[in-house]
């Protein structure tokens with residue numbers, strides 16, 4: 001009995017040492033602050049390379065996704081900004097990726113998209129946006145369409161309301177896709193906020209319906225990656241926003257009243273950005289003819 005007890009104790013000790021050293025490794029690892037490592041700790045697919053990049057003047061997030069298990073390492077960018085195209089391309093080259101798609105969640109009003117510029121710098125890149133946006137691009141998406149890079153795909157969900165053509169890109173639900181799922185919500189859902197609805201065909205009624213039917217119906221652990229953040233957040237989840245979003249947790253009438261009383265100044269670049277983004281960001285460049 002004594003021997004048995006001490007063996008048991010020994011096992012407990014070994015187990016607690018393992019847990020302790022594992023936790024310590026995770027806490028002390030110098031790369032833990034990068035989002036790639038966090039994603040792999042969370043159990044994402046090992047095929048997916050994921051980076052969240054920031055453009056500080058417009059507080060815009062650009063997302064880089066690639067399938068690094070594929071020999072070509074095909075990659076896509078979501079919501080690239082013209083001013084940070086060179087930074088993004090440097091990273092893509094350093095990582096040995098092949099940029100295939102430059103996508104937008106909507107026609108942005110606060111910055112010029114980098115999609116057109118990317119097309120002039122990397123041959124074969126295709127610009128992608130929703131058909132409902134009315135913008136120029138190489139590929140037009142409709143609800144339910146999929147955009148694939150290697151084995152990874154994004155599914156298109158129509159989420160109008162901030163603009164008429166807004167879409168959310170959601171990683172696939174199959175077991176071999178990155179888990180938990182990731183939703184790139186553009187300006188439909190911001191962390192603890194949402195996109196304004198006072199221009200570009202915006203409608204608070206429609207935004208409320210879009211979010212509740214297309215985003216809040218995803219699994220609660222789905223990661224939310226917005227196009228902007230003004231408050232210092234990086235990522236949220238569907239469950240977290242369903243519980244804590246100060247606008248979208250309200251009933252529709254209260255939401256509509258909040259949205260009509262935001263009193264926000266128009267984005268500083270709106271008069272430049274919207275016309276430029278309707279032609280893929282290239283209104284002043286000769287390459288426009290190639291779009």
Ligand SMILES: N[C@@H](CCC(=O)N[C@@H](CSS)C(=O)NCC(=O)O)C(=O)O
Pocket residue numbers: 058108109110187193194195196197228230262264265266267268269
């Ligand atoms: N001050 C910024 C513009 C800020 C702004 O209007 N942001 C938009 C998203 S970009 S179209 C928005 O929807 N904001 C919602 C909110 O609650 O802040 C500038 O001048 O560029």
Ligand SMILES: [Fe+2]
Pocket residue numbers: 106107108109110162187195
């Ligand atoms: Fe926007």
